[in-house]
Amino acid sequence: MDHVAEIKNRIPIEDLVSQYVQLKKVGRNFKGLCPFHSERSPSFYVSTEKQLAYCFGCRKGGDHFKFIQEIEGIDFVEALKMLAEKARVELPTVSHEQREKIRVQKSAKDRIIEMHEIAQSFFEEQLWSPPGSHALSYIRARGVSDDTIKNFHLGYAPAQGSSDAMFRLLIKEGFSKDECEQSGLVLSRNTDNSVHFDRFRNRLMFPISTPLGKVCAFGGRALSKEDEPKYLNSPETPIYHKSDILYGFFEAKNAIRTAGSVVFVEGYMDMIAAYQSGVQNVVATSGTALTNEHLELIKRHSDLLTFSFDADSAGRQATLRAFDLALPLGFTISVAVWDDTAKDPDEMCAKNPQKYIDATKKPQPMSEFLIDYFASVYGTERLDQRVTAAQALVAFIARVQSPLFVDEWIKQASIKLSVSVDALYGELQQYKKTQKKSSQFKMASKSDDSATSTNSQNDKNNDRQLQKSEYLLGLLLTYQSTISLINQMVQPEIFLDPELKSVYRWLLDQYNQCSGGQNEATEAMKSRVQMLMLYVEQMQSDAERTLSEHDAAQEVVAIALQLARSYVTKQKSQYLNNLRTAPTKELKEQILAEYEHLLSYEHRLSIHT
Numbered sequence: 001m002d003h004v005a006e007i008k009n010r011i012p013i014e015d016l017v018s019q020y021v022q023l024k025k026v027g028r029n030f031k032g033l034c035p036f037h038s039e040r041s042p043s044f045y046v047s048t049e050k051q052l053a054y055c056f057g058c059r060k061g062g063d064h065f066k067f068i069q070e071i072e073g074i075d076f077v078e079a080l081k082m083l084a085e086k087a088r089v090e091l092p093t094v095s096h097e098q099r100e101k102i103r104v105q106k107s108a109k110d111r112i113i114e115m116h117e118i119a120q121s122f123f124e125e126q127l128w129s130p131p132g133s134h135a136l137s138y139i140r141a142r143g144v145s146d147d148t149i150k151n152f153h154l155g156y157a158p159a160q161g162s163s164d165a166m167f168r169l170l171i172k173e174g175f176s177k178d179e180c181e182q183s184g185l186v187l188s189r190n191t192d193n194s195v196h197f198d199r200f201r202n203r204l205m206f207p208i209s210t211p212l213g214k215v216c217a218f219g220g221r222a223l224s225k226e227d228e229p230k231y232l233n234s235p236e237t238p239i240y241h242k243s244d245i246l247y248g249f250f251e252a253k254n255a256i257r258t259a260g261s262v263v264f265v266e267g268y269m270d271m272i273a274a275y276q277s278g279v280q281n282v283v284a285t286s287g288t289a290l291t292n293e294h295l296e297l298i299k300r301h302s303d304l305l306t307f308s309f310d311a312d313s314a315g316r317q318a319t320l321r322a323f324d325l326a327l328p329l330g331f332t333i334s335v336a337v338w339d340d341t342a343k344d345p346d347e348m349c350a351k352n353p354q355k356y357i358d359a360t361k362k363p364q365p366m367s368e369f370l371i372d373y374f375a376s377v378y379g380t381e382r383l384d385q386r387v388t389a390a391q392a393l394v395a396f397i398a399r400v401q402s403p404l405f406v407d408e409w410i411k412q413a414s415i416k417l418s419v420s421v422d423a424l425y426g427e428l429q430q431y432k433k434t435q436k437k438s439s440q441f442k443m444a445s446k447s448d449d450s451a452t453s454t455n456s457q458n459d460k461n462n463d464r465q466l467q468k469s470e471y472l473l474g475l476l477l478t479y480q481s482t483i484s485l486i487n488q489m490v491q492p493e494i495f496l497d498p499e500l501k502s503v504y505r506w507l508l509d510q511y512n513q514c515s516g517g518q519n520e521a522t523e524a525m526k527s528r529v530q531m532l533m534l535y536v537e538q539m540q541s542d543a544e545r546t547l548s549e550h551d552a553a554q555e556v557v558a559i560a561l562q563l564a565r566s567y568v569t570k571q572k573s574q575y576l577n578n579l580r581t582a583p584t585k586e587l588k589e590q591i592l593a594e595y596e597h598l599l600s601y602e603h604r605l606s607i608h609t
Helices: 003-010 013-017 064-072 076-087 096-105 108-127 130-141 146-151 165-172 177-182 249-259 268-277 292-299 313-329 345-351 353-361 366-378 383-397 403-417 421-445 450-478 480-486 498-512 523-543 549-581 585-607
Strands: 024-026 029-032 044-047 052-055 155-157 186-189 195-198 203-209 215-222 231-233 261-265 282-285 304-307 332-335
Touching: 003 064, 003 076, 013 029, 013 044, 013 052, 013 064, 024 523, 029 523, 044 523, 052 523, 064 076, 108 130, 108 155, 108 165, 108 177, 108 203, 108 215, 130 146, 130 155, 130 203, 146 268, 165 177, 165 186, 165 195, 177 186, 177 195, 249 261, 249 282, 261 268, 268 282, 268 345, 268 353, 292 313, 304 313, 313 332, 313 366, 332 366, 345 353, 366 383, 366 403, 383 403, 383 421, 403 421, 450 480, 450 498, 450 523, 450 549, 480 498, 480 549, 498 523, 549 585
Parallel strands: 261 282, 261 304, 304 332
Antiparallel strands: 024 029, 029 044, 044 052, 155 203, 186 195, 203 215, 215 231
16 A cells, blocks of 8 residues: 555545534535635535545535645645654655755745744744743743643744844745745845844744644734834735634644534633633634634634633623624624623633633523623613613624524513513514615615626526536436437537546547547546546435436436537527638638537437427
């Protein structure tokens, strides 16, 4: 067994994919929300039998290696090395010369990641050496243990006396000045960029990692009151987009899977304090407000979300904004609530870790939190106060998808605000009408860009054609006897996708015994063939119905005719346009001949009607 096969044998693909996607068993396979594009209904499937992970919405994925390449943005060599480490498979040794060649050929992203790994080691070394003693004393005084410091690879960026220490180190390691600047670790001054200095100086350093644990950025906390800002974060780079990355996600991944839920905090120290206290299914935003991308990443792993932001007014406002983003994604949402003796999770964990653990294990449901919050903000003594609180609450109830939850919310609010259930339902209906009118007005006021609209419609049509093509080929591969029904009817040209066209030609060769029937499919084609068969298998599983040979035959003929007629219609239009603009008589005659051939093909199709 070669090392590629051995890796696949040791790592079940569902175990690998579940590190990125929350999977649910569906028949023989697994299903989940696609990690490659945004979607509400799952179209991402994992086949244990075929060892494939593939999205039939955006058509990304493949085997173990293709999946990792797509999701991590790396090449095959890097994916091989990564999976070999996971599977504990020893790869053939590479000589020093080969390693140097690979290093030279590394992409710009790979080199920036390498610079961040060097920076992390440098910052860690500085923290545990004399220059970083005050930073180490500071973080210990905050209650962080040495084991936690090492687990999160905290470090120290040297002070002003060594303002270019990182820059000099990176240059020594063979990186160019341009690469140093591109990494975000180094800045330049002067118009000719002749003077370089480190972005981070005299700061406690928090490495920020990708979901797979590769360092991609840093957050630095000032250790002097004179240094501003208090927290300085890496800029956006080719490897770091703060709206996509969650601090601590790599460390929390296994705990999230075990707990089946996620606790969201605001800052680096909140995350570390919670993790050290025993709440290890915790993540934090990375120097930015919560985004849809953050929530979509979490949604792949868990549907249960607990917000644990600061207990002050700003923290409550951040919680409301988080509800706004999370509600449309279908999360079950709650809030970790503790008494007012601590302003944030970090302080709460320092004062009473068990109380914080209890607050996250038994969080307050979002409905109760909002009712209590608006009642406290607006008051409940006077009618106008209760009406204002109810109106604020209704704006959130209107976004709840389940009628059962809506009913429960309104019952709770009725009791707390002393407002009748009927009145609350009436307010809810009025709010929805207002929102609908507002939405219609916005749509009407938008300028109509007909070209964009046409292009969008064409894209949708092409996508539908592609789906039909995939389904047809999947049926032909699953029910191979049906190819005899369309052998003379369907030309390879009806398949717009070149790879699908190749699969169909290969099927025809096999059926017609061309070249003695020995035509071999390429490796890429074999993978696509497996995915096409998986597509049909999953469609039948979703429909809870397996087609008989007779029903499959009818499906094949019907879809083949639809695709062929669509192809003919487009080609006829194209030929007529070409005929009108043909510059020479000879070219017009050639187009007419091709057009007549197409009409002959259209006539043969009509016989099958």
